[in-house]
Amino acid sequence: MISWILILKLSLFGLAMGIATALFIPSNVEGFLWPVIFIICAYLIAKNSAEMYFTTGFCLSLVNCAWIIAAHLIFFNSYMAGHAKEAEMYNNNPYHLSPQIAMVIIGIVIGILSGLVQGLFAFIASKIVKKNRIIPFQD
Template sequence: MNWNLILKLSLFGLALGIATAFIIPSNIEGIFWLAIFIISAYFIAKNCTYMYFANGFCLSLLNCVWIIAAHLIFFEPYMASHAKEADMYNNNLLHLSPRVALTIIGVVIGIVSGLVQGLFAFIASKIVKNRAIPFQD
């Protein structure tokens, strides 16, 4: 695992987590995520020699932590600018507090996006010429 690369790439997730709390509406957030997935997949393929899927998956899990933290820290502005999500968190079937619902749903989305990011990284590894030095025992 290339933890240094994963940490650096996860800063996209931190930036987007903060940006969605204040600037970016949910109807265009997906465009930003697609760009982040593609850019991250490229850098994973370029800088890793193996475990492309795992690196992508772990990246999305770390992104999930950043985004959940940003949305919890900036809970009021996030909820004020995301009415659809606020309704989902406030009226969840388990009658959880909105913050707990945000956290649980965020983890599920993080896992699903991890599968997508891992797949993107794996596909990119088949396309991009790798410059990293292979791991040797």
């Protein structure tokens, strides 16, 4: 069974990153932070789940995706001002969508792809990590 409490608690990394990247973390730094977050989350999923590691990691990334898209939309002007490359991509999309709609669509695709990676990390961690719960993440 998937622990939605665990997913919601771990998704606070996504909320924090969504706000931080919108307000002050540039995209060239963000790329170094996500692998660290993926590894930490994979470890905590492996430590605190009894099964469905891949699915838990995948669902975690989908919830993170929602937090990040919401934060980037709420702080849209700040995000666009601090992320020129992404702003150009959103503004000049081939389908002539509004930048906000393009942000949502691209964010969902990135969320699904990162979910596959997070799920794989969690599955691999489940094969390495012993199952003693270290933090009270379970419901």
